[in-house]
Amino acid sequence: MKRSVLPGQVRDGQMATLGVMGGGQLGRMFVHAAQAMGFNTAVLDPDLASPAGGVSHHHVQTDYLDAQGLAQLAQCCAAVTTEFENVPAPALSTLAAHVPVAPDAHAVAIAQDRAAEKAHFVRCGVPVAAHAVIQTPAQLQAVGADLLPGILKTARMGYDGKGQIRVKTLADLHAAWAQLQQVPCVLEKMLPLQAECSVIVARGADGQMVNFPVQLNLHREGILAVTSVYEGAVEPALAAQVTAATRAIAEGLNYVGVLCVEFFILDGGQWVVNEMAPRPHNSGHYTQDACDQSQFECQVRTLAGLPLTPPRQHSSAIMLNLLGELWPENGAPPWDQVLALPGTHLHLYGKLAARAGRKMGHLNITGPSPESVRSTALQAAALLGIAAF
Numbered sequence: 001m002k003r004s005v006l007p008g009q010v011r012d013g014q015m016a017t018l019g020v021m022g023g024g025q026l027g028r029m030f031v032h033a034a035q036a037m038g039f040n041t042a043v044l045d046p047d048l049a050s051p052a053g054g055v056s057h058h059h060v061q062t063d064y065l066d067a068q069g070l071a072q073l074a075q076c077c078a079a080v081t082t083e084f085e086n087v088p089a090p091a092l093s094t095l096a097a098h099v100p101v102a103p104d105a106h107a108v109a110i111a112q113d114r115a116a117e118k119a120h121f122v123r124c125g126v127p128v129a130a131h132a133v134i135q136t137p138a139q140l141q142a143v144g145a146d147l148l149p150g151i152l153k154t155a156r157m158g159y160d161g162k163g164q165i166r167v168k169t170l171a172d173l174h175a176a177w178a179q180l181q182q183v184p185c186v187l188e189k190m191l192p193l194q195a196e197c198s199v200i201v202a203r204g205a206d207g208q209m210v211n212f213p214v215q216l217n218l219h220r221e222g223i224l225a226v227t228s229v230y231e232g233a234v235e236p237a238l239a240a241q242v243t244a245a246t247r248a249i250a251e252g253l254n255y256v257g258v259l260c261v262e263f264f265i266l267d268g269g270q271w272v273v274n275e276m277a278p279r280p281h282n283s284g285h286y287t288q289d290a291c292d293q294s295q296f297e298c299q300v301r302t303l304a305g306l307p308l309t310p311p312r313q314h315s316s317a318i319m320l321n322l323l324g325e326l327w328p329e330n331g332a333p334p335w336d337q338v339l340a341l342p343g344t345h346l347h348l349y350g351k352l353a354a355r356a357g358r359k360m361g362h363l364n365i366t367g368p369s370p371e372s373v374r375s376t377a378l379q380a381a382a383l384l385g386i387a388a389f
Helices: 025-036 067-076 089-096 105-111 114-123 137-141 170-179 236-253 295-304 370-384
Strands: 017-021 040-044 058-060 079-082 131-134 150-154 164-167 185-189 193-203 209-211 215-220 223-229 257-266 271-277 316-323 344-348 359-367
Touching: 017 025, 017 067, 017 089, 017 295, 025 040, 025 295, 040 067, 058 067, 067 089, 079 089, 079 295, 089 105, 105 114, 105 236, 105 271, 114 131, 114 185, 114 236, 114 271, 131 137, 137 170, 150 170, 164 170, 193 236, 193 295, 209 236, 223 370, 236 257, 236 271, 257 295, 316 370, 359 370
Parallel strands: 017 040, 017 079, 040 058
Antiparallel strands: 131 185, 150 164, 150 185, 193 209, 193 215, 193 257, 215 223, 223 316, 257 271, 316 359, 344 359
């Protein structure tokens, strides 16, 4: 970006407006952060009841590839970002012809394709699991038994465990590819996992980059359930290695914006990269209450071309993901009891209908020590019906 968009800056008789493609909860939290800093906001999302659209100054209710909607967004915004990686990359290219866009279409396109993503990791010198790209019957036939057991993943449009099938034999692999309609896939060898972690960085157009502490993550059925961030959660030497890897991945893309990279920690202390998300991430939600700036404020800063300062974590933290199955029929979880616990911070996303697996909100728990935070988090989990961790 050629110059900064300053908070409170008036443009054409209005406060400077920052736009976001996508109206989900990540967009909603970006909008809140931008508005707190003095910006107007605009959201492009086809859903009239989108969480972000409902709290933004402007809601452009069109498809992501609608030419008129994109023109309307570009006209009212000083810069535009995205809140999820499956926004069509061509839409970002169209916007970029008229207004600064971060992250750019190239970075998003790589994150949208597992095969391209793996190739980028390899170019950056970051370890990946043994894998094979399967786009044709010939490539399927060429897969050796050394990659089994494995997980067959669609190359595109997979998230939260969707588009993934575990396979033990070559016969399983052939059946799984047929089940996935023979779309391009990546087969990854299953590894002896000890844990999972993630790193969030923010990088400006000037190359300045900062990072948050490494996050220790627990997934259940492919969906993030718990994130723990406190001293000792991740061994320091490993934390330094995955942080350096994340920075290399961002540099290799000449990335601008907030980027999250997820890693598998293996038995014996080794690790491999899993995937990246070109946006704020579920595992970074603790930053809203445990750090002096959140991942969403960093997203605003990178988009507006404002200075980046290293974020400081001031409290130990655990984040509990709140899924729709926690909601009783025609009721709500016992928030009065949960919020009576010290250091609890509730963030709901404004979604009217709860259903199993749907992300309805998150609960951040902060405190002065890992022990106090874990004790409170387990009490909250018990009240909510979340399995212990």
